[in-house]
Amino acid sequence: MNDIILVKLGEIILKGLNRRSFEQRLMDNMRKAIAKHGNFKVYCLQSTVYVEALDDNADMDGAFEALQKVFGIIKLTRAAGCEKDKDAIAKLAVEYLREDMENAHSFKVESKRSDKSFPMTSIELSQYVGGILQDAYPDTVVDVHEPELVVNIEVRDLAAYVHAAPVKGAGGMPLGSNGVAVTLLSGGIDSPVSTYMIAKRGVRLIPVHFFSFPYTSELAKEKVIELGNQLTDYCGKMTLEIVPFTHIQEEIRDKCPEEYFTLIMRRFMMRIAQRIAKSNGAKAIVTGENLGQVASQTMEAMASTQAVMDIPCIQPLIGFDKEEIITVARKIGTFDTSILPYEDCCTVFTPRHPRTRPRVAEVERAESVLDIEALVNEALEGIERVELKNE
Ligand code: ATP
Ligand code: MG
16 A cells, blocks of 8 residues: 655744755654664655655554654654545545544544645545445444544645544654753663753753762663663664763762762763863753752752853753653653662762752862862763664
């Protein structure tokens, strides 16, 4: 059967003059997302993107599923095409929608004509095809008010298409249309979600993980790589930067007052993340911080952390409840990995009584015994890079 995928664009539509480049970017992203499922042709006509298999080996089911995770798409549907003739359309509807028609108790036909030279009006075409479907499936009745099944017919430039209900797309904007940012990826529940949320806004991400071997184990690292791999469905190909963090944490533990451990550690994270950002053209740092969740997430603590930064710190989860975060984590498929019980570097040297309302100057004084620049450079030099991908 002449099976294709029709994709409706999201916010791109609003982008006026930039629209062409947005469409191009979206189509590029779509091509990358479905490449592993076979050979496809992807093209755009009348603000709908079409995906056609180029040979019989192409896996349409796989492609359809992959496209549901591509940002910039509001809805997508599988459709069958035929010549623009009322009888060809009716015959196709009867064959292509057999399962849908047999499962529904009621239906209606909705037609759209973007080819205005088609000899019937939309209403005439709907009535004609509706009549033939009714004859073919006498157990399914026409209900124009609350039908269980809506049969869609689109008469477009090149062909006519028949399809049933579309599914919801991932929404957002095409990856890459809003620049690049560094995202801090721990092994927890929150940071995969914050990463996903900013990717959804069209931002390409460079994930950075701080690793404190042997205080955190090789398994904890594997877990972060696994989370990163899972995120590539939504975020595309990424390279995880694994920063050796042990020496910095030991220096802090040995030389700084205990109540400031976490705050100083977080300032190091931000300094290093910012250096990685600047050398990769990234314009912001994304974290999974959440107001009031832990001692380092008071407004004062965040002020002391962000005092070392001169690019924005984006915290998409700042006002979320844990439950709301978990709902997203489940949806994007990272939750089960996140709850595996491996320690994070933050938890290794947790002070017994952390300062929760620090002033920036106190923290600066507490860390002033350290050779900050040398420690940052040493960590940057030791970075290990892992290509993330999803098989
Ligand atoms: P998460 O669930 O993402 O681990 P959390 O609730 O445990 O978050 P914190 O441990 O205070 O909160 O960390 C806040 C944020 O700092 C994390 O969401 C993440 O963005 C970043 N972060 C924490 N630890 C690391 C790490 N080892 N490597 C990279 N980023 C980290
Ligand atoms: Mg954590």
